[in-house]
Amino acid sequence: xxxxxxxxxxxxxxxxxxxxxxxxxxxxxxxxxxxxxxxxxxxxxxxxxxxxxxxxxxxxxxxxxxxxxxxxxxxxxxxxxxxxxxxxxxxxxxxxxxxxxxxxxxxxxxxxxxxxxxxxxxxxxxxxxxxxxxxxxxxxxxxxxxxxxxxxxxxxxxxxxxxxxxxxxxxxxxxxxxxxxxxxxxxxxxxxxxxxxxxxxxxxxxxxxxxxxxxxxxxxxxxxxxxxxxxxxxxxxxxxxxxxxxxxxxxxxxxxxxxxxxxxxxxxxxxxxxxxxxxxxxxxxxxxxxxxxxxxxxxxxxxxxxxxxxxxxxxxxxxxxxxxxxxxxxxxxxxxxxxxxxxxxxxxxxxxxxxxxxxxxxxxxxxxxxxxxxxxxxxxxxxxxxxxxxxxxxxxxxxxxxxxxxxxxxxxxxxxxxxxxxxxxxxxxx
Numbered sequence: 150x151x152x153x154x155x156x157x158x159x160x161x162x163x164x165x166x167x168x169x170x171x172x173x174x175x176x177x178x179x180x181x182x183x184x185x186x187x188x189x190x191x192x193x194x195x196x197x198x199x200x201x202x203x204x205x206x207x208x209x210x211x212x213x214x215x216x217x218x219x220x221x222x223x224x225x226x227x228x229x230x231x232x233x234x235x236x237x238x239x240x241x242x243x244x245x246x247x248x249x250x251x252x253x254x255x256x257x258x259x260x261x262x263x264x265x266x267x268x269x270x271x272x273x274x275x276x277x278x279x280x281x282x283x284x285x286x287x288x289x290x291x292x293x294x295x296x297x298x299x300x301x302x303x304x305x306x307x308x309x310x311x312x313x314x315x316x317x318x319x320x321x322x323x324x325x326x327x328x329x330x331x332x333x334x335x336x337x338x339x340x341x342x343x344x345x346x347x348x349x350x351x352x353x354x355x356x357x358x359x360x361x362x363x364x365x366x367x368x369x370x371x372x373x374x375x376x377x378x379x380x381x382x383x384x385x386x387x388x389x390x391x392x393x394x395x396x397x398x399x400x401x402x403x404x405x406x407x408x409x410x411x412x413x414x415x416x417x418x419x420x421x422x423x424x425x426x427x428x429x430x431x432x433x434x435x436x437x438x439x440x441x442x443x444x445x446x447x448x449x450x451x452x453x454x455x456x457x458x459x460x461x462x463x464x465x466x467x468x469x470x471x472x473x474x475x476x477x478x479x480x481x482x483x484x485x486x487x488x489x490x491x492x493x494x495x496x497x498x499x500x501x502x503x504x505x506x507x508x509x510x511x512x513x514x515x516x517x518x519x520x521x522x523x524x525x526x527x528x529x530x531x532x533x534x535x536x537x538x539x540x541x542x543x544x545x546x547x548x549x550x551x552x553x554x555x556x557x558x559x560x561x562x563x564x565x566x567x568x569x570x571x572x573x574x575x576x577x578x579x
Contacts, residue, residue, distance in 0.1 A: 150194055150195065150196060150197065150200065150246075150567060150568055150571040150572075151168055151194070151195035151197055151200040151201060152192055152193070152194060152195070152535045152536060152539065153167075153168070153192070153193045153195055154190060154191070154192055154193075154509075154536070155187045155188060155189055155190065155191045155192075155193065156189065157189050159187065160185075160187070161175060161176060161181075161184050161185065161187060164193065164195070167201075167241075168195045168197055168201060169197070170195060170196065170197055172184065174196050175193060175195060175196065178194055178195075178196040178563070178567055179193055179194055179563060179564060180494065180561065180563045182494075182498065183498075183501060186501055188497055188500045188501045188506065188507055189506040189507065190500075190506045190507030190508060190509065190516070190518070191497055191500070191507055191534075192516070192534040192535040192536050192564070193535070194535050194564045194567045194568060196567065198245075198246065199243060199244055199245045199246045200243075200244050200246075201241050201242065201243055201244070202217070202241070202242045202243075202244055203239055203240070203241055203242075204236045204237065204238055204239060204240040204241075204242065205238065206238055208236060208238075209235075209236065210224055210225060210230065210232060210233075210234065210236060213242065217244055217247075218247060219244070224242070224244075227243055227244075227245060228242050228243055246571070247572075249572060249573055249574045250545075250546055250549070250572070250573055250574070251573070251574040251575075251576055252545065252550070252551065252552035252553065252573045252574070252575065252576065253281040253282070253426075253467065253551055253552035253575070253576050253578075254279060254280050254281050254282070254552050254553055254554070254555070254569070254573075254575055255280065255281060255282040255283075255284055255316060255428065255467060255552070255553075255554040255555065256276050256280055256282075256283060256284065256472075256554070256555040256557065256558050257284045257285075257286045257318065257554070257555065257556050257557040257558070258272070258273055258283060258284065258285055258286065258304070258557060258558040258559070259285075259286040259287075259557050259559070260285070260299060260300045260302075262300070263300055264300050264302060265300045265301065265302035265303075265304065268559065269558065269559055270302060270303055270304070270307065272558040272559050272561075273304060273307050273558060274307055275566075276555075276558055276566065277307050277308060277310070277311035277313045278311050278313075279566050279569055279570055279575055280311070280313045280575065281313065281314060281552070281575060281576050281577060281578055282313065282314050282315065282316040282360070282361060282578070283304060283307070283308050283313050283314070283315055283316065284315070284316035284317075284318050284363060284554075285299045285300075285301055285304055285315070285316075285317075285318065286299065286318050286320075286557065287299055287318040287319065287320040287322060287365065288317060288318060288319050288320070288349075288352070289320055289321075289322045289323065290319060290320070290321055290331065290335055290345060291331075292331060292334045292335070292341070293341065293344065294335065294338075294340075294341040294342065294343070294344030294345040294347075294348065295344070295345075295348055296319070296345070296348045296349065296352060298352075299318075301356065305356055305357070305358040308358050308579075309358060309579070312577045312579050313577065313578075313579065314358065314359070314360035314361065314577075314578040314579050315356065315358040315359045315360065316359070316360070316361045316362075316363050316396070317349065317352070317353060317359045317361065317362045317363060318363045318365055319345075319349065319362060319363065319364050319365065319366075320365045320366070320367075321335070321366050321367065321368075321369075327366075327367040327368045328368070329368045329369050329370050329373075329410065332366045332367075332368075332369045332373060332377075333369065333370055333373055333376075335380075336366075336369070336373050336376040336377055336379075336380050337376060342380055342383060342384075346383070346384060346387045346388070349362055349388070350387070350388070350391050350393075353391065353393060354391075358579075359393065360393065360394060360578045360579065361393065361394040361395070361396050361425070361578075362384070362388050362393050362394070362395050362396070363395075363396045363397065363398065363428070364381065364384070364395070364396070364397045364398070365397070365398040366397075366414075367398070367400070367411060368410050368411055369410070369414035369415075370410065370414065371410065371413035371414055372414075373414045374413060374414045374415075374416050375416075377414055377415075377416070378416055378419040378420075378423065381395070381397065381419075381420065381423045381424060382423055385423055385424060385425075394425040394426075395423075395424045395425055396424055396425055396426045396427060396428065396467075397420050397424050397427050397428070398427070398428045398430055398469075399415045399417060399420060399427050399428065399429055399430065399457075400412045400415050400430055401429060401430055401431050401449070401450075401453040401469075402415065402417060402453065402456060402457075403452045403453055403455075403456045404456060405417065405418070405460070417456070417457055417460035417461060418460040418461065420461070421457075421460050421461025421462065421465050422461075424465075425465075426464075426465045426466070426467055426551050427457075427461070427465055427466060427467065428467045428469055428554040429453055429454065429457060429466060429467070429468055429469050430469045430556075431445055431449075431450045431453050431454070431468055431469040431470070432444050432445040432469055432470065432471040432556060433445075433471070434446055434449055435475060435531050436475070436488075437475060437487045437488045437489075437490065438484075438487055438488075439481075440477075440481045441475070441477040441479070441481060441488070441517075441529040441531060442513070442531060443510065443513035443514075443515035443517070443531050443537075444471045444473070444474060444475065444515075444531060444532075444533070445469075445470060445471055445515075445533075445537075445541070446510075446512070446513035446514070446515060447512075447513060447514040447515075447537075447540045447541070447544070448512060448513070450468070450541065450544065451544060454466070454468065454544060454548060454550070458548060463548050463549045463550050463551070464549070464550075464551050465551060466548075466550045466551050467550070467551050467552045467553060467554040468541060468544065468545055468550055468552070468553050468554070469553075469554050469555075469556060470538070470541055470553050470554065470555050470556070471533065471555075471556055472492070472493075472533070472555050472556070472557065472558070472560055472562045472565065473490050473491065473492060473493075473532070473533070473557075473560045473562075474490075474491055474492075474493065474496050474530060474531050474532025474533060475488035475489065475490055475491065475530070475531060475532075476488060476489045476491050476496075476499070476528055476529075476530045477528060477529045477530070478522075478526055478527075478528055479526070479527040479528065479529055480527075490560070491530070491532065491560070492532075492560035492561045492562060493532050493533050493534055493560075493561070493562045493564070494561045494562070494563075495560075495561075496516075496518075496530050496532035499518075499520065499530060500518050500520070500530075503520035503521065505518050505519065505520050506518065507534075509536065514536065514537050514540040515531055515532075515533070515537045516531070516532060516533075516534045516536070516537065517529065517530060517531045517532075518530055533562060533565070534564060535564040535567075535568060538562075538564065538565050538568060539568060541553070542568065542569070542572055542573075546572075552573075552576075553569075
């Protein structure tokens, strides 16, 4: 696969010619709704085997070979060149694909009504071939240890058809928000915990497709750090006996001493020792109620991963990744208008509609743009594209992480699945 950033004056036909492919294959791969109206700065995934590299000033065959993990002899033979040949600027070299790394993948899916919508089921069908786990969000605990169900609809069948496991997500959500008080009630009572674990096992046996139980307890009081660790040890003892893995969601910390109610009860080292794997919630730096910025800028994401690796093995870590962006109305005012969540496809359509170029922040490794709406109000949009997701894939490869976990299905991002499938082998649990 090749990433190409659209430049002024380029057409889909010309881009296809440069990569020896067809306009239709590029349009289909990227699900282009207006293939004749490309946006300057828009990233395209070119669906070819391997990729091409266009020689830049100062490049030599040895420099390029070292950069991409080939020997000079290999690269020369592939391209029918002499090893000492001088390469003119703009010369097209072919680079074969690298070996795939095996990883696990997860995607949360969140029904908003008592029944799961057909649109969400369609999204699940499209993503399931690329997933180890599909995670309906979420079963909510009660103060008595019962489980409030999540509508599953045909998700178990979709998972079964694609050899994908279901992940049972257990949360302390109450009336739409995470309740630290509810979490504390459960974590302080062995009897309530036993009731909860009984309920989890009963539901897992009823559905028959769950392979992992995933605890996402957030905003716990700091004093719940050790009680949460103790509960997880109990959960692992019970659930492993039932053949179930246990995982947790962890707030994005950069040190063990990080303060704040979202962070203090999440003990990275203990979770790394106790559970089978963790999901780092490495997104929402840019969030709907905050100022405009990248949702998952590569710098802060990398800092969280680097800290996590000091506390647990890399094969315990799944990197969290958003499948969406936000459209903020300016000027931003704390407590004011919330940003609107949009898909990468919707972001590109917005840029095209308002005839603005897409820019790219090299520090955040994320695309963004500004536009003026029909009412004369300025907007700032940050979203994900092939370049931004590639930065996260590189982080996974460099650190040999367990895999990636997506929040959440329902907003279209075809480039993600193209690149994921091209670069990784997805481990299946069923």
